[in-house]
Each structure stands twice: as structure tokens, then as C-alpha cells.
Amino acid sequence: MTDHPSQTLATFASQLRFSDIPGAVVERTVNLYVDWLGSALAGKGARPVESIARFARNAGAPGGGDAEILTDRSRATPYFAAMVNGAASHFVEQDDVHNGAVFHPAAVVFPVALALAQATGASGRDFIAAAVAGYETGIRIGEFLGRSHYKVFHTTGTAGTVAAAATAGRLLGLSPLQMLDAFGSAGTQASGLWEFLRDAADSKQLHTAMAAANGLMAAQLAADGFKGATHILEGAKGMAAGMSSDADPARLVDRLGERWATVETSFKYHAACRHTHPAADALLAVVAQHRLAPEDIGHVTAQVHQGAIDVLGAVTNPVTVHQAKFNMGTVLGLVAHYGYAGVTEFEQYFASEPIVAFRDRVEMALDDEVDRAYPARWIGKVTVTTRDGRVLSGRVDEPKGDPGNTLSRDEIATKLRRLAAFSGAASGEEASALIDEAWQIASQERVGSVFRAAQFA
Amino acid sequence: MTDHPSQTLATFASQLRFSDIPGAVVERTVNLYVDWLGSALAGKGARPVESIARFARNAGAPGGGDAEILTDRSRATPYFAAMVNGAASHFVEQDDVHNGAVFHPAAVVFPVALALAQATGASGRDFIAAAVAGYETGIRIGEFLGRSHYKVFHTTGTAGTVAAAATAGRLLGLSPLQMLDAFGSAGTQASGLWEFLRDAADSKQLHTAMAAANGLMAAQLAADGFKGATHILEGAKGMAAGMSSDADPARLVDRLGERWATVETSFKYHAACRHTHPAADALLAVVAQHRLAPEDIGHVTAQVHQGAIDVLGAVTNPVTVHQAKFNMGTVLGLVAHYGYAGVTEFEQYFASEPIVAFRDRVEMALDDEVDRAYPARWIGKVTVTTRDGRVLSGRVDEPKGDPGNTLSRDEIATKLRRLAAFSGAASGEEASALIDEAWQIASQERVGSVFRAAQFA
Missing domain, CATH: 3.30.1330.120 (2-methylcitrate dehydratase PrpD)
Structure with a gap:
């Protein structure tokens, strides 16, 4: 298991089936998804988020893509939808966090899962499996990189890029070896430095945007035969070698399929770090x-x-x-x-x-x-x-908000309504309608528009 | 000068005028440009390059953009043209290198300079000034990051992202403070690990592609008011803090405007590392x-x-x-x-x-x-x-190919013709026509199509 942990983890992400995931994990994943929707909607109107959205439109996002940008309900290709929704997800600091990994999974996993599921017509079951693949992967990489990494690097940007690749790769049906390629192309793009913090600069939005976009890109390239480093996580010139001094490779493969790190993720109650x-x-x-x-x-x-x-x-x-x-x-x-x-x-x-x-x-x-x-x-x-x-x-x-003190579905819905009202991304009626729809995502035949029900509200 | 080297370097890149650059430096920059064209053309048909080009088309590059993709003569937005030309530039390992920085400037600077100059209708003088800004910036950052950095990180990917931002920022007319923002957004995205090398994986093309694209993005965001870390290079949680153990900030501002690092760049004669x-x-x-x-x-x-x-x-x-x-x-x-x-x-x-x-x-x-x-x-x-x-x-x-043993214009032209013939990117007549045109770039009113003259050949 541990002689090639990058491969073991990539194989797990590639082969994870909905039916392998315990019901309680599925239910919590749905809760994390609805909680994320609130955070993504809350980014509407935020200057750095709108700036990245303008960049995306100018760089070539065609209006006619299949994936939804949640802040303005426009359409784009999965690449740009993941980028803009990733930028929006972390702005108000209300998205979820895994304590042990000091990693915010939703901000980089769900933008990719939603964009690709919408574009490929994936089922809700595949959407959930892809999200769990991303959570399980990213959390273990965050734990692996350790505390020394987090001192300088924004783990949500670095580990997040590989988590996004795991999610995208699962939705694209990558084989284990292709998934390993995706990890390689994602890991070699992993970035994000804390230096911006003391300037109150906008880099955090860039980190989540590009972790999502680069991870998605890595998986699409892998599906096209683009080769990545096979030991990007633990290799002598890989992520840990360059960006950690206390990495523990055993964490990468810690009880895969038995321990569900997804449900260890905390909801954020206060809108602060x-x-x-x-x-x-x-x-x-x-x-x-x-x-x-x-x-x-x-x-x-x-x-x-x-x-x-x-x-x-x-x-x-x-x-x-x-x-x-x-x-x-x-x-x-x-x-x-x-x-x-x-x-x-x-x-x-x-x-x-x-x-x-x-x-x-x-x-x-x-x-x-x-x-x-x-x-x-x-x-x-x-x-x-x-x-x-x-x-x-x-x-x-x-x-x-921690696992032993989690939020109820009512609390999550209330939080979403507050966030949508704060940014103006959805009226109270629209928010209620899209929340009702979102609770059902795991049973949807095809993942469609988040605003499908809201448009009639 | 050295109490805030990120700002000093950003100010230099922002304010560099063509008239400040000695004639011999301009002439060498033109030679480096023509040499780069050969390397970019040589990437045509290479599997990883074509893969990135397909990704770019799917992600949303509209056929009607203003910037040229050299391998297939199609048009795209500057973002995707820089990405694809950046991917192509380094494939045959014939592009230039600065020995002291162990950095390949052309592969990340010229894709950005050409794409933005074509899209904005910049003059040849501004094109040259932007390229020199990128070379001077990237080389000094490579020297600053030191040998410890290069042991694990691909300097052309890391320093190259900021070099690309300097080039783009100069063509976009960024103020010194905006340029500092661009450096911040570029530096926090700096990435590229050597781990791919022992697998013969395709990451090197990804590194140059994304250094160019991310640097261009950083400058476009800065022009739109997006804030970056102001000490991204030397700060306590900046690039050197995370990715070097022997960084020397004095190298960042070494004789700016007096020492022209651009002309220290070597042409590569053999097609090897x-x-x-x-x-x-x-x-x-x-x-x-x-x-x-x-x-x-x-x-x-x-x-x-x-x-x-x-x-x-x-x-x-x-x-x-x-x-x-x-x-x-x-x-x-x-x-x-x-x-x-x-x-x-x-x-x-x-x-x-x-x-x-x-x-x-x-x-x-x-x-x-x-x-x-x-x-x-x-x-x-x-x-x-x-x-x-x-x-x-x-x-x-x-x-x-080193500065004291440099290539003549005839040798550069011969090298370009060989490379274009190798990949099939241009016939002998086309290559000769575009070379004749390219030697004149510094005096062009507006930088146009590389193939403008070649189409009549």
C-alpha cells in the first residue's frame, strides 16, 4: 500500500463507486454541498471575484458553455466555471474546513464537481462519488504535507489542486494510471503562498480559483494522454520534497475506504478564519x-x-x-x-x-x-x-460546526439564505427553491442547473 | 533600493522605456526573438503540445481572437495563445538559457510579448521593451532563488511566471504599484517540480505553458485592480521563504538599468539539456x-x-x-x-x-x-x-552560444529553418520570409502576424 502512495491514492480516487460510500457519508456530503452553495453565492459582487470573472470572460469563456457560474447565472466552459465559482467560494470565509489537514475542501472540490457534472450530464450518484474522491484525496494530502507546509503555503491552493484533479478525474472516468497522470500534472502546478495576508491582498480568491481550474485541466489533459510524474506527492523532487519538512507518506493512504475523512470536515459557523x-x-x-x-x-x-x-x-x-x-x-x-x-x-x-x-x-x-x-x-x-x-x-x-457539534439541515439552510441575501445572489424565495432541489442531488438522474427550480420561485 | 526589492524590481519593469535600452541589447533581443520563433515552431506536432492546444480549444479559446498560435497559425485570445506557444517553445530543448539563473527566458517571455502585442497593436519598440523587462526580471529572480531552489523546482516555471507578468504588465502599461500587484499574483502561482523528469512525463510543457498564461493573467488582473502581495519575492511567507534556503535579495536589484542580464543569455546550439x-x-x-x-x-x-x-x-x-x-x-x-x-x-x-x-x-x-x-x-x-x-x-x-561565443544571425536563421523543417511548421520559403520580417520587429509600427510575409512566400 505505501511503497507507491501516489498510485494507491490515485487508484482509490479513480475507482470509488457511489455504492462503496456509507449512507451517512453520502448524507453529510449532500450537506457539505448545500453549505458550499451558500458560500459560492456569497461571493457575488466581491471585487476580487468579479475581477476573476471579467478575466474569464475576456480570456475566452464562451457564453454558450454547459456549466453554470453561480454568481451571475451565466454559462461557461467547465474550466472557467470552475475558476469563477472557485474564486467565489472562499470569499466570505464561511466554507467548510478539515481541521487536521487545515484544508478547505468545498472551495476547490464542488466548483469542479458541479461544472463537469453539468457539462457531461453526470448522475447525482457520480457527482457525490467524485466529490468524496476529492475530499478524501485532498484531506490526506493536506495531512501528509504537515504543519511545516502550512506555515508558508496555503494548503487549500496546493493540496486543493490535486483534490480538484481527483474530483474531475472521477467524473471523466479516468483509469487508475490516468488518474496518476492527473495527480502529476496537478501537483506540479500546486501553489499558493501566505505572503498576501499581511497586505490584505486578493490572492486567496486566486488560489481557490486556480486550484479548481488547474486541477480540472490536469484531469482533462490526462484523459487526452498527457503524462504526469508518477510520484508527485512523495518523490524526491515532488511536492513534499519542495514544500514540506515534516511530510509523512503513511498519511496519504491512511485507511482508504474505511476511514471517511469527508465526514471529519467541519462547517464554519462564524464568518472568520x-x-x-x-x-x-x-x-x-x-x-x-x-x-x-x-x-x-x-x-x-x-x-x-x-x-x-x-x-x-x-x-x-x-x-x-x-x-x-x-x-x-x-x-x-x-x-x-x-x-x-x-x-x-x-x-x-x-x-x-x-x-x-x-x-x-x-x-x-x-x-x-x-x-x-x-x-x-x-x-x-x-x-x-x-x-x-x-x-x-x-x-x-x-x-x-465540528463533526461532534455539527450543523443541522435547518441551520445549513438558514446560513445559505443569509449568505445569498447578503450578496444579493438569490432572493429568499429563490434560495428556498434551490435549497429544496439541492437536498435531492444524490438521486438526480442528471445534475442540472442549480437555479432550475429557483427560476420558477 | 534593497529594503523593498519586489517594489524596486517591479518599478524598473513598469518604467523601462525602449530609449533606455542600449542598441546592442536591442539587437541581441531581436536575435533572441528570432531564435525563439524557431523553438516555438519546432513544437508543432509534439504530443504534449498538441494536447495543451486541444485543451485550450475546449476550454474556450475562440477562433476569432487577436493573437496567433504559431504551431497551427490559428487565432486565440492572448491567454490561450500564450499558453499554447509557451507549451511549444521548450519542447525540443533548443530555446535560450541564462546560465547564472538556470532559467529559460524566451519560453515564457516571448509567448506573452507576442500575444499581447498582437492583441493590443503595440509597437515593435514596446514589444522589445516588454521582452527586456521580462528577461531582466526573470533572470534576477532566478539568481535570487539560488541553487537550493533549482534542486527541486523548475526555475523556468517559477521565476518564469513573474517574468511573464513583467512582460505582460509592461505591454499593458501598468503603473509601478500595479506591476507590484502583478508580481504578487504571479509569484503566488509560481510552480513547477522536477519530479516529472525520471518518468519522462510531459510536465515541462505544462510548466512553460502555465508560467506564460498565469503571468499574463496576473498582469491583466492587476490592470483591473486585483491586489497582490507586495513582498511576494522576499517576504517571510513569499517565494523564497517557501522554496529556497539560500536566497539572496540583493540579486533582485543587482545594477538595474546598468547591467543588462538579457545579453548574458545563451543560445542553445545542441538540442539537449x-x-x-x-x-x-x-x-x-x-x-x-x-x-x-x-x-x-x-x-x-x-x-x-x-x-x-x-x-x-x-x-x-x-x-x-x-x-x-x-x-x-x-x-x-x-x-x-x-x-x-x-x-x-x-x-x-x-x-x-x-x-x-x-x-x-x-x-x-x-x-x-x-x-x-x-x-x-x-x-x-x-x-x-x-x-x-x-x-x-x-x-x-x-x-x-554563450555570450562570448554567440551565434551569428546566419546561424540563428539556419537553426530556425532546421527546426521548422523538422516539425513541418513552415516550408523553407515561408521560414525565410518570416525570418526576414522578424529581424525588423523593433522598427514595426504595430506588431502583426508572424506569418504576414510568409503567406506570400
């Missing part, structure tokens, strides 16, 4: 238990893992909404004031006087227990000092 | 001086730098033409038998009995002097043991 969620939920627990008003709180220490300090530490004085989503003080201020750090709360209040004042009363500290548990578990711990001198501790073992 | 050329020319010197026939030669030791062993060492028993171009024994066998290792010699003879037998009489050995001089100078040294027991040494200080 996932590294802030455990502390946010821990603070909410303290606030609820002790009935604290924001003005009761004198100081908060968020006890975090090193990765949170690495990613969040760079932003101390956020000047954009996007930066604010990477600022622990802002997130804790929003939850203390509004009980939720959603897209609307960020847009309206991140720079307001009370939130800015609260922000300056928050600090992060490395916590041994939290750090040791990470990335397998994202424990939240805070210590709150009240203005009247009490020292209160809060703790959550699984932040809201 | 550049790492074989010094030894090939040294062997030719021994053969000429001592009038040796191939059968006189009992054993050859090629005394090389470590980088040659790293890149060439993986291939011991080449089974494809491409692998043969990375095999020192094959290259030395061809020059011993035919005096030249060109595309035709490889195609016809790489697996022939005399060449295979010669190959097994060749070994590489690390040489201190050669290794210390590298990559600034590529010294060639061989020791030949003849069948009658003589031990003969050969040496070249600059292989043919």
Missing part, C-alpha cells in the same frame, strides 16, 4: 454561563495553538473586513456583542468604536494542551478577567 | 584537435558541476528522445559521431547501436573547478581515453 472559532465559542460559553455583557469584560486571553499565532499574529490593526476576519480581538468583540460573527456583523461593525475598544483588550497566548491537540482537535480555551475582578475560564472541546 | 553542452563542446574540441573517429574513443569522463549530476544523474537508460536529451552519454555519442546533437540527430540515432554502445563508455565526475565556477560560468572539461591508450583532455571556457 477558522483559527478564531474555538476561542470565540469558548468566550460564548463564558458569556452565557455568567451572563456577561460586553462592558463587563475587562480582558480576554485566548489560549491558542502555534498555528493560530502564525496566521493571526500578523494582523494587529485590521483596516479591511478581510483582515478583521483574521483578527482575534475583532472576532471576540463581535461574539461578545452580537453572539455571532457573521458576514453582516463584520461588514457593519468591525471598525465600530465598541469593537475596536474590545479588540485592544484581547491577547493570544500559546497553550500547551491546545497546541498538542492541534491539528487533530481544535480545542477552545479563554480566560476572561471581568471589570469587577473575577477570573473566569471558558472551554469548548469542539467548536460549533 | 544545457547541462550537457559544456562537455559536448569540450569533446568536440578534443575530437577536432586529435582527429579522433568515434571508434578511437575508449572512455570519456565528463567533468561537471553538481547541478549537472543532480539533473542528469536520474537518467541512465533513456527510452525516449526527451530522456536522451538528459543523458550525457547519448549527447557525447551524437557529437562524436555527427559533430552536432540536433533535433534530427536525436530523433534518428539516440537508440541506435553505436550511440548506445558509446553511451556506456561515458561517465560523469564532479570537478571542483567546474563546480565552483557554476552557475556564473559553465566550463566544459572532458578526459578522453583512446583505445590505443592515450589520455587526452579537452576544455571550453564558454560553450557555443
Whole structure:
């Protein structure tokens, strides 16, 4: 199994059948799909997303393609639809995440699955199998690349390119050897650096857009006989050799077909960087238990893992909404004031006087227990000092949205409606209609337009 | 100058005017352009190139774009023309190389320069300035990333993406800050791993194709206001942080506008990996001086730098033409038998009995002097043991095509005609007509079709 892990993983992705996937995994995958639709719709109107959409139109996306661009309901080829929907999926930071891999699968898997399924007339069963192939592949590659990789590289861009190739390759019916070619062509294009973060630059949209598009391209090339490196993941001059110092090849093939990493994926409840969620939920627990008003709180220490300090530490004085989503003080201020750090709360209040004042009363500290548990578990711990001198501790073992604390279908639907209303991508009636349709995707004969039902709403 | 080298380099690329460029640099750039045309034409019919061209057509390249695909004379948008011409440029391994940077500038710079100049109606002067901006940028980034980078990463793919962005940005008239955005969006997409080499996979065509296309995309996005990381090259989570352990930021801004790295670029004479050329020319010197026939030669030791062993060492028993171009024994066998290792010699003879037998009489050995001089100078040294027991040494200080031993315009034209005939991309008359036209590019009012004159030939 492990002497050629790239091949073992590619074979699994190529041969995964719907009937191999347990019912609970299928159900969760449908939930992840509907959750993703909300995130993709939420990207409508965002400057970097619209910029990539304009690029796609100018580069040659013909209006008459078979795949849907969700933000404007136009049609394009699968390549450009995957690119634009990939750009849209991650903008409001509400798409799903696999904690152990620190990887956002939906943003790179579903744009490809939807575009190719629409273009090829695939069944809902094949759509689900392709999505699961992408999740299982990308999560294991993220785990394989390890913490050293994530320090500099945006895993959703790098591992995401191969995940997208796995999804596309499954829908194109690639053989195991062709899938290995697709992995090779995807892995050699894997990219995405965190450097953009401290500038509040737009690169994150580019990373998800191009992971989706390049992965799809890699699979289409493989179907055409284009050869890729056969050891792109673990080889001496492959991804890990170039971009990791603690890679573990055994993670690539960890209990394939037995362990379903897909269902380990967390929904994001707050619209912020996932590294802030455990502390946010821990603070909410303290606030609820002790009935604290924001003005009761004198100081908060968020006890975090090193990765949170690495990613969040760079932003101390956020000047954009996007930066604010990477600022622990802002997130804790929003939850203390509004009980939720959603897209609307960020847009309206991140720079307001009370939130800015609260922000300056928050600090992060490395916590041994939290750090040791990470990335397998994202424990939240805070210590709150009240203005009247009490020292209160809060703790959550699984932040809201994690597998043991997952969202219900009602919560997912509510989140989608909020996101669609936020961006204006769908009216309330349209959102309800497309949600009702989307829950049925696994039983559809052919995956059609997301807006098929919504157009009559 | 050096406290923000990404900005200094981006400003240089943005503001470079034709009138700033010395006449000798302009003349050499024209020679590099004509040399590149030959390499791009040579890619016609190559399986991986045709595969990428099919992908481009399916992904949405409309037949009616303004930029020319050189291999089939069709039209496309600049994005897809740059992609396909980039794929074609490097296939026969005859395109130019900058020794110090171990970077092939033409393959990623000219596809972008030509496509955008054709689409925007740019003048020949702007075309030349944009090409020089790309060369100066990409070469300095290659030098900056250093030898550690090249051990795992294909510098032409990585540095090449930013070089392509510089070229595109100059033709789009980006401001210095916009150019910095383009660098950010290009650098965060920089990719290309050497892992494909031992499989004889097709990734090299993908690397040059996507460096050109992604760099062009980055510049078009920047023109539209898309923000990039401002320290993508030297930042704590930028290219060097992720992909190099010996980066030297001072190299990025080394004598900008005074040192013209463009004219340090070497033409490739033999159709093999550049790492074989010094030894090939040294062997030719021994053969000429001592009038040796191939059968006189009992054993050859090629005394090389470590980088040659790293890149060439993986291939011991080449089974494809491409692998043969990375095999020192094959290259030395061809020059011993035919005096030249060109595309035709490889195609016809790489697996022939005399060449295979010669190959097994060749070994590489690390040489201190050669290794210390590298990559600034590529010294060639061989020791030949003849069948009658003589031990003969050969040496070249600059292989043919290097700046001190450059090709004449006649030699460049002959090389282009050979390459076009090899692939069938142009008849002898067509090649002569397009060469005559191409020498005039710097004085053209508008850069038009490469085949404008050839169609009447």
C-alpha cells in the first residue's frame, strides 16, 4: 500500500463507486454541498471575484458553455466555471474546513464537481462519488504535507489542486494510471503562498480559483494522454520534497475506504478564519454561563495553538473586513456583542468604536494542551478577567460546526439564505427553491442547473 | 533600493522605456526573438503540445481572437495563445538559457510579448521593451532563488511566471504599484517540480505553458485592480521563504538599468539539456584537435558541476528522445559521431547501436573547478581515453552560444529553418520570409502576424 502512495491514492480516487460510500457519508456530503452553495453565492459582487470573472470572460469563456457560474447565472466552459465559482467560494470565509489537514475542501472540490457534472450530464450518484474522491484525496494530502507546509503555503491552493484533479478525474472516468497522470500534472502546478495576508491582498480568491481550474485541466489533459510524474506527492523532487519538512507518506493512504475523512470536515459557523472559532465559542460559553455583557469584560486571553499565532499574529490593526476576519480581538468583540460573527456583523461593525475598544483588550497566548491537540482537535480555551475582578475560564472541546457539534439541515439552510441575501445572489424565495432541489442531488438522474427550480420561485 | 526589492524590481519593469535600452541589447533581443520563433515552431506536432492546444480549444479559446498560435497559425485570445506557444517553445530543448539563473527566458517571455502585442497593436519598440523587462526580471529572480531552489523546482516555471507578468504588465502599461500587484499574483502561482523528469512525463510543457498564461493573467488582473502581495519575492511567507534556503535579495536589484542580464543569455546550439553542452563542446574540441573517429574513443569522463549530476544523474537508460536529451552519454555519442546533437540527430540515432554502445563508455565526475565556477560560468572539461591508450583532455571556457561565443544571425536563421523543417511548421520559403520580417520587429509600427510575409512566400 505505501511503497507507491501516489498510485494507491490515485487508484482509490479513480475507482470509488457511489455504492462503496456509507449512507451517512453520502448524507453529510449532500450537506457539505448545500453549505458550499451558500458560500459560492456569497461571493457575488466581491471585487476580487468579479475581477476573476471579467478575466474569464475576456480570456475566452464562451457564453454558450454547459456549466453554470453561480454568481451571475451565466454559462461557461467547465474550466472557467470552475475558476469563477472557485474564486467565489472562499470569499466570505464561511466554507467548510478539515481541521487536521487545515484544508478547505468545498472551495476547490464542488466548483469542479458541479461544472463537469453539468457539462457531461453526470448522475447525482457520480457527482457525490467524485466529490468524496476529492475530499478524501485532498484531506490526506493536506495531512501528509504537515504543519511545516502550512506555515508558508496555503494548503487549500496546493493540496486543493490535486483534490480538484481527483474530483474531475472521477467524473471523466479516468483509469487508475490516468488518474496518476492527473495527480502529476496537478501537483506540479500546486501553489499558493501566505505572503498576501499581511497586505490584505486578493490572492486567496486566486488560489481557490486556480486550484479548481488547474486541477480540472490536469484531469482533462490526462484523459487526452498527457503524462504526469508518477510520484508527485512523495518523490524526491515532488511536492513534499519542495514544500514540506515534516511530510509523512503513511498519511496519504491512511485507511482508504474505511476511514471517511469527508465526514471529519467541519462547517464554519462564524464568518472568520477558522483559527478564531474555538476561542470565540469558548468566550460564548463564558458569556452565557455568567451572563456577561460586553462592558463587563475587562480582558480576554485566548489560549491558542502555534498555528493560530502564525496566521493571526500578523494582523494587529485590521483596516479591511478581510483582515478583521483574521483578527482575534475583532472576532471576540463581535461574539461578545452580537453572539455571532457573521458576514453582516463584520461588514457593519468591525471598525465600530465598541469593537475596536474590545479588540485592544484581547491577547493570544500559546497553550500547551491546545497546541498538542492541534491539528487533530481544535480545542477552545479563554480566560476572561471581568471589570469587577473575577477570573473566569471558558472551554469548548469542539467548536460549533465540528463533526461532534455539527450543523443541522435547518441551520445549513438558514446560513445559505443569509449568505445569498447578503450578496444579493438569490432572493429568499429563490434560495428556498434551490435549497429544496439541492437536498435531492444524490438521486438526480442528471445534475442540472442549480437555479432550475429557483427560476420558477 | 534593497529594503523593498519586489517594489524596486517591479518599478524598473513598469518604467523601462525602449530609449533606455542600449542598441546592442536591442539587437541581441531581436536575435533572441528570432531564435525563439524557431523553438516555438519546432513544437508543432509534439504530443504534449498538441494536447495543451486541444485543451485550450475546449476550454474556450475562440477562433476569432487577436493573437496567433504559431504551431497551427490559428487565432486565440492572448491567454490561450500564450499558453499554447509557451507549451511549444521548450519542447525540443533548443530555446535560450541564462546560465547564472538556470532559467529559460524566451519560453515564457516571448509567448506573452507576442500575444499581447498582437492583441493590443503595440509597437515593435514596446514589444522589445516588454521582452527586456521580462528577461531582466526573470533572470534576477532566478539568481535570487539560488541553487537550493533549482534542486527541486523548475526555475523556468517559477521565476518564469513573474517574468511573464513583467512582460505582460509592461505591454499593458501598468503603473509601478500595479506591476507590484502583478508580481504578487504571479509569484503566488509560481510552480513547477522536477519530479516529472525520471518518468519522462510531459510536465515541462505544462510548466512553460502555465508560467506564460498565469503571468499574463496576473498582469491583466492587476490592470483591473486585483491586489497582490507586495513582498511576494522576499517576504517571510513569499517565494523564497517557501522554496529556497539560500536566497539572496540583493540579486533582485543587482545594477538595474546598468547591467543588462538579457545579453548574458545563451543560445542553445545542441538540442539537449544545457547541462550537457559544456562537455559536448569540450569533446568536440578534443575530437577536432586529435582527429579522433568515434571508434578511437575508449572512455570519456565528463567533468561537471553538481547541478549537472543532480539533473542528469536520474537518467541512465533513456527510452525516449526527451530522456536522451538528459543523458550525457547519448549527447557525447551524437557529437562524436555527427559533430552536432540536433533535433534530427536525436530523433534518428539516440537508440541506435553505436550511440548506445558509446553511451556506456561515458561517465560523469564532479570537478571542483567546474563546480565552483557554476552557475556564473559553465566550463566544459572532458578526459578522453583512446583505445590505443592515450589520455587526452579537452576544455571550453564558454560553450557555443554563450555570450562570448554567440551565434551569428546566419546561424540563428539556419537553426530556425532546421527546426521548422523538422516539425513541418513552415516550408523553407515561408521560414525565410518570416525570418526576414522578424529581424525588423523593433522598427514595426504595430506588431502583426508572424506569418504576414510568409503567406506570400
